[in-house]
Amino acid sequence: MPENEMLSCVVKEPRLVVRKFLARPQHEGLGAIVRRSIGRFELRYFDPFLVLDEFSVTAPAGFPDHPHRGFETVTYMLQGAMTHEDFEGHKGTIKAGDLQWMTAGRGIVHSEMPAEQGTQKGLQLWINLSSKHKMIEPRYQEVSSKDIAEASKDGIKVRVIAGEALGAKSPVYTRTPTMYLDFTLKPGAHLQQPIPESWNSFVYVLEGEGTFSGKKSSPPVSAHHLLLLGSGGDGLEAWNKSGSKPLRFILVGGEPLGEPLVQYGPFVMNTQEEIDQTVEDFENCVNGFEKAKHWRSEAAIRLDF
Template identity: 80%
Template structure:
């Protein structure tokens, strides 16, 4: 898509409606996360439930824990993490690689460091609609070399989900989602379309950028910006260093969300049933007893 074509698409650019810095907290065993979505200021941002930037060093990690009713997207920024679940699925996610896990009716798994030093990455929880909450667990995994990537006019993007700069991801999203990892060189200007009715946000990983309006104050790393409605977003790198951020958008599900830790359903009765299923190893959790 040419600049002229993109410019004509962005008739109603989005604006920042909320901006705040991530909060550091302990998770798992000896792990630290910077949480943005999923904390008291922002419990949910339909269809997104949690966004963590995690940092963990062995022997710390995330030992056996369950999930039900949503998807987790793990994207490695540095190092490697090994994943293993109660059904025997096992693999290692390395720098630049990703795992898109559909927990569905239930998964018990662990995520532990697979190399020396500090492992860093992002984990995003995406809600599933009621019709998909009880599907069988599934995985989509990509090595770094298999993630769609394109560079143009001082902009590089890794397309984890959705489409950018004419390049599409191979990932299938049950809840329609875009997940883009942008790097802008100094002086670069980005215009990225977003479906007009989707919720979207920006999370800055490194450097500092100006978003939505040229006169806005620069936003630094570890800040999240929630975007209002419109048909796209603009970003500028007016600094002398690289700017890297993720842009994530998703179609709102519009259903009630009842969450009890790693269980996300539509009603309290469904949560109570899920807790019983987990405790008694039934209805999808049969392998949990092992």
């Protein structure tokens, strides 16, 4: 069945929750706090997803100048604002509800720092690139909150970061086929969302409590939990059985690459030889990292980092 036809169908065989993790706070970057649910010791990789962080940053903490190669980062702001700069001269600020989809490709060095007083919160997802895309030129896609596709029906609201839901479709282009949906369910609401059958998928709960996995009698799951969905089903089924509080969660799915993976911190390639070459390229400021030799972000200069 073509994917666009499948996405219009009712879920007939809901996927079951096969693993559940509570993402506990840990330190990352310069004084930042993240709740990491993918990319931790229990779940190093969930093809094609490398990392999922729910971050919380208060100045002067943040993520000063650092490199990437071989994957994409997706930053979705929940509260406050973050300013990003890179050695290509790109600079911008994303605020609550805004999205930045960055393709690191062959190499980028950038910083991500708080742009407002108080605490900035958001999600950052790392999506692996296939071997044929790992060395492409870096690219940014930025979408302001007002331009993110939204739809509502039967007590369900969705913001479509990537993919399609409730008839709304995202304009974001994903090299690795991906869906990224931000759902809010009012008390009593019931969701059925199709997922392409060959894709890996997961749920991350942001607010409230929800019941997932096709079993309405299952115990509810609260905020900061990641739920891995099993294969074999055609979609997600979820309920908000709360009498008063909304349930908010993201549903993310992606087509597995099925390729070898070697990761060294912010570098993700297919072989150890490619990782060794990447480290050498970065240290010598060549092969995509030329501009790193003389570049520092304005934030790093202020911090004398």
